[in-house]
Amino acid sequence: MITIDALPAFTDNYIWLLQDPEQQRCAVVDPGDAAPVEAWLDAHPQWQLSDILITHHHFDHVGGIEKLKQRTGARVLGPASEKIPGRDVSLKQGDSVEVLGHTLQVIEVPGHTLGHIAYYQAQQHWLFCGDTLFAGGCGRLFEGTPAQMHDSLSRLAALPEQTAVYCTHEYTLSNLRFALAAEPGNKELQQRMQQVTEWREAGEVSLPSSIGLELKTNPFLRCNELSVNEILQERDGRSQRTPVEAFAALRSWKDSF
Numbered sequence: 116m117i118t119i120d121a122l123p124a125f126t127d128n129y130i131w132l133l134q135d136p137e138q139q140r141c142a143v144v145d146p147g148d149a150a151p152v153e154a155w156l157d158a159h160p161q162w163q164l165s166d167i168l169i170t171h172h173h174f175d176h177v178g179g180i181e182k183l184k185q186r187t188g189a190r191v192l193g194p195a196s197e198k199i200p201g202r203d204v205s206l207k208q209g210d211s212v213e214v215l216g217h218t219l220q221v222i223e224v225p226g227h228t229l230g231h232i233a234y235y236q237a238q239q240h241w242l243f244c245g246d247t248l249f250a251g252g253c254g255r256l257f258e259g260t261p262a263q264m265h266d267s268l269s270r271l272a273a274l275p276e277q278t279a280v281y282c283t284h285e286y287t288l289s290n291l292r293f294a295l296a297a298e299p300g301n302k303e304l305q306q307r308m309q310q311v312t313e314w315r316e317a318g319e320v321s322l323p324s325s326i327g328l329e330l331k332t333n334p335f336l337r338c339n340e341l342s343v344n345e346i347l348q349e350r351d352g353r354s355q356r357t358p359v360e361a362f363a364a365l366r367s368w369k370d371s372f
């Protein structure tokens with residue numbers, strides 16, 4: 116049985132820590148800073164860090180790799196088409212890797228960066244998606260096009276609804292504020308806003324989300340919804356958008372929100 120905890124890093128990053136208590140082995144996802152992981156390892160001296168999983172090349176996801184690899188000898192897995200420090204295993208679409216006795220499938224999700232990958236565990240329904248799908252939102256388009264990101268998000272949205280979404284940032288509240296502007300009449304979204312506000316006031320992590328919840332409350336997965344398209348039309352008078360055009364309009368609205 117694997118347990119998954121969030122190690123906070125920087126101001127709003129989470130380093131996901133997968134733990135196998137039986138073997139006393141663990142793995143981390145996107146350690147942008149080594150310090151929180153080292154502190155955990157110091158407090159658990161019997162445990163061994165076996166794997167470091169990387170979704171994309173941004174510093175807040177890769178900054179801690181070298182220190183952790185040096186200390187623990189952990190294997191570093193990351194996207195084949197990006198420059199990842201210390202990478203031992205280069206991954207591309209359709210690859211699968213064994214981590215802590217579980218098979219993770221690699222899904223290429225270009226958009227935030229061009230080589231961005233996500234890791235999916237099909238029996239436990241875990242998704243580690245970095246800065247692609249966020250709770251209530253999605254990553255900025257630093258390298259890819261709206262069409263690429265829309266396609267990437269559509270493929271994640273097609274995973275089973277119970278899939279737990281482990282993204283890298285605690286952006287949920289600000290994402291939901293935007294989501295409510297895009298879909299003020301969405302009852303489930305209003306409820307989610309209330310719930311997440313309570314969690315954050317209590318200092319709790321708002322993650323993981325689930326694909327089912329995102330389908331109901333994340334405007335970036337709802338580009339086909341009439342309500343979203345009506346709001347977009349109110350803003351600029353344009354009607355008859357394709358889903359990719361609606362996505363692009365939402366994304367650029369969010370960028371200046």
Ligand code: ZN
Pocket residue numbers: 171173227246
């Ligand atoms: Zn990033």
Ligand code: FE
Pocket residue numbers: 173175176246283284
């Ligand atoms: Fe990031």
